[in-house]
Amino acid sequence: MTTPPPSRRSWLREHSELGVGVVLLLLGVLVLADALTMAVDVGGRGPVGPRTVPLVVGAGLLLVAALLTVDVLRGGRGEAEGGEDVDLSEPGDWRTVLLLAGVFLGFAALIGPVGFPVAGALLFWGAAYALGSRHLHRDPLIAAALSLATYVVFDHLLGVPLPGGPLMGVL
Template identity: 60%
Template structure:
């Protein structure tokens, strides 16, 4: 056991290969278990893309495994302007996570325009902006614009909440 752990630590990319393998097998299993729908007008059927994706994931897993076992490894990222010695800002991450959870909870209650405003304004606040009126107006504009584009132009039904009757 003591010789296996260092060997695996030096080849940690095998974990990514295992994840690719599991993903490919999951996609192919899902396709195999999906109900079939026969349509003469569509010779490929709805399973062509998932099968291709599953096979490509398996091929990538195999190629990565071979590369790692031959001594290849990923280079550590330099991190552009990120100081890797500084710990993560947990407060910012927690605020962003809270904003995302709040948005998910608010969408069914208040609709996308209001929940999206909370999302965009909360993200700007969490990332350090303190220009409250400006950020709130921009967040509301972005949220309303995305709702209008998706709901009215693209036909994707986003809940409008109280604004539903206005448009």
């Protein structure tokens, strides 16, 4: 008796890591295409210009994608994490996922009109609430302090401009 050949679906399930290889390949092609079409002023920059890092990263992504694909096709499999304490028979926590998605979308919508300190405080507080914290007096204060500290560090110390919103003149 001969065993029937594995179905296409079971082959894909056994080689699911190829999906990661495809994503890395597409990302590498995207990074390289963007780097090669970048408009660059070549005057007086020396041998290392603004294209160097994206070209190295894109080439690295393509190399890792190729190595991963070869390894998977030769029978390599990723090891399951030993420290994971996840019950795969339980359904996902969609309430938390949707709350976090709403918080991130709200942050994206509010950062322009109200500035980073206010939108960031709402982001930090909303994420803490979505992830289960119910300290309604402490969490907003921590979120405001964390957001303000982040704003000051990035905007004033590191020189990365963030929208200040109504606090622009105060800080």
